[in-house]
Amino acid sequence: MRESVMVELKQITKTFGTVLANENVDLVVQKGEIHALLGENGAGKSTLVNMLSGIYSPDSGSIFIRGKQMNFSSPKASIACGIGMVHQHFKLVDRLTAKENIIAGSGGSLFVSGKEIDNKIMKLCEKYDLTVELSKRVQDMSVGEKQMLEIIKVLYRGADILILDEPTAVLTPQEVERLFNIVGRMKKEGCAVIIITHKLGEVMTLCDKVTVLRRGKNVKTLEIRNTNPKVLTELMVGGSVDLEIQRIQTENKHPIYEIKNITVMNSEGVKALDDVSFTMYTSEILGVAAVAGSGQKELCEALFGLLKLKEGELVFKGENISGKTPREIYKKGISMSSVPEDRLGMGLVGSMDIVDNLLLKEYYTQKGLFVNRKSLKAKAKELVERLQVSTPGIHHPVRQLSGGNIQKVLLGREIYLDPDVLITSYPVRGLDIGATYQIYDLLNEQKQKGVAVLFVGEDLDVLLNLSDRIMVLCDGRIMGIVDAKDVTKEEIGMMMAGQTLEMVKNQGGIYGESKSS
């Protein structure tokens, strides 16, 4: 058995300033094994694999690759050892082509042409069932294509130890399936695969073993066949968790915000939203499902008046509000809490404390030259208490809080201002299980209060369970708006990939076709 051990980490410790990211972590991965790393945010998973890939170097502990002790000083040394990492945020250069991205840094010949390189890439693609358009620029690629490219890049360098950091977070269900096939092939070829994910379902279907981390420490390593999602969750969180998301039935639904045929351009002058129409109802959560970059960001911004409409109109409580400024729209009772990728979000100022961030949305209603913080201090305290924001105090800079707590402050502020319409995108992105469910509860609470909620999410299971209706966007168009009760995850996935609701329902979509052939 010893010879088949590909990766062995012993007593790894790593600190960032005063933060202990990893403490005495052990990990063993065998040849032909798919090993999951599981843990909440900040459990130290990414830090751990980044030490394998040479990005960070451990403070103490040792790394053995195929039984030999290694001391990686750079990613280059790690690559030379056969380790390939696909980072959560792709390490690709947008302006270069696929081929250039693959060969850059791989050494070899002086010139970047030649058929041998193409042939080598094509052979790899055949072996692992991958596809790539070599002359396509990364900026023109979908997320799925980019990930495929990252994998090819890693294999081209001869990696047989593959690390995937949250590979499925941004993929459609079909793309996830494709990815799993590829990973399966690698396993057969004798590669060792380490995969980081939040999604327990994936761990159960794909992996052989799982190691759970909590707060930077090993909790346990288990064989997948000897465990189940409930056990894993409890190991991750360190206690029992209720994983049910409830869809609360509400009465008293009536239209409040009508979006009529809006078309919006993005910053490059391309149509980001194309003739989009729908209606939001009170006491309802309208989920939005779409692959990243399909226009959901522009949709949120357009509804809030941040983007100019090229065509169409917005009707709120019977009044046409298109062309109004965000502040005017906001005063009418429409709130937005958007969580873009940088996590600090739109609307919070990182270096300010919670009180000042609350003040940002109120100062202009106050009279006189000076601002009054008194009432807001009370509000801030209430917010911290009710949402269980863990912070040293209400006067602590928001930036230094963890991602989950920042998001709670952001969402909390919007909710405290009693909106009629709440627009929220990716409110749980990057949050751990505990914080995630608190946010879901908050959204449900708003719905019960009669608020019309627009919820842009990425986890389809959650969208299906939490939303009343789901709107699917693809390339800035609405593919369909469906009742969450009578649609499956696969159907949503096909719509996200560009099939309309009728196509999916009538033909049975791509799965139906492949069955009949």
Added chain:
Amino acid sequence: MEISLFLSAAVIAGTPLLFATLGGIMNEKVGNLNLGVEGMMLMGAIAGFTVGFQTNNPVLALIGAGVVGAIGAFIYAVLTVSLRANQVVTGLALTIFGTGFSAFLGQNMVGKIISDGMKAKFAPVRIPLLSQIPIIGEPLFNQSPFVYLGYISAILLLLYFTYTSFGLNARMVGENPAAADAAGINVELYKYIHILIGGAFCGLGGAFLSLVYVPAWQEGITAGRGWIAVALVIFAGWNPLKAVIGGILFGGLDILGFRLQGAGLNVNQFFLDMVPYVVTIVVLVAAGVKKNSLNAPPKGLGNAYFREER
């Protein structure tokens, strides 16, 4: 013939700009905005002049200019790459340093003139077939070998960045240093090498002024050409070959005043002196308005890279 003569003068006036622009491109391709071009030009100018004046050897003079330009760039590289200092501030400091450095070393050189024997070595050499091309042949291909060195450098740089794997790696460093690092490229090494070579080009640009164009030493001999080169990098869209065209164009603007006066046109001298700088501003504004992804600056331009940053 009048046009030909004017073009010929424009090519000469544009050569220091060309070298400095190539230097700027080398810096910016690996993601470093170097505003010290003016400083490095001055350092190269005084070094080239001093060596040339003392030895009367053109090759040694050019080597001296390049090496001293690269030394200026080395200061900048240590600060911005290894110590991750702010690139803009460091570049400005380098310009101030270079100005003082050249003024100090040039104290006893002011007014000295390059010997006739040395001038002869930089005299125009006609290239047989190419100089026969109508209108542009004579101005482009009956020039000092120093000018040809500029063309050759531009072509080599273009080939380097487009076709070689080292050039590709360098571009990757400039676009996304984190991606380059993850792909196994030594980011710091690439930055150092390109910044140093860039500094050498700037030094050569300065030396062209003091050895060929003037050819004597005067304080502040570059007269703001380094700043025009910073803008020319943008004008050329980070393309070395377009830098040749940009250099000639701005060289032409530079000499427009003399020529118009020579032709007996009564235009205010101060107005004409202003023209190159006004056009620079116009070019920058135009480049800002026109968004084109292939002409865009390297994405990592101006940012320090630190691997363990969270």
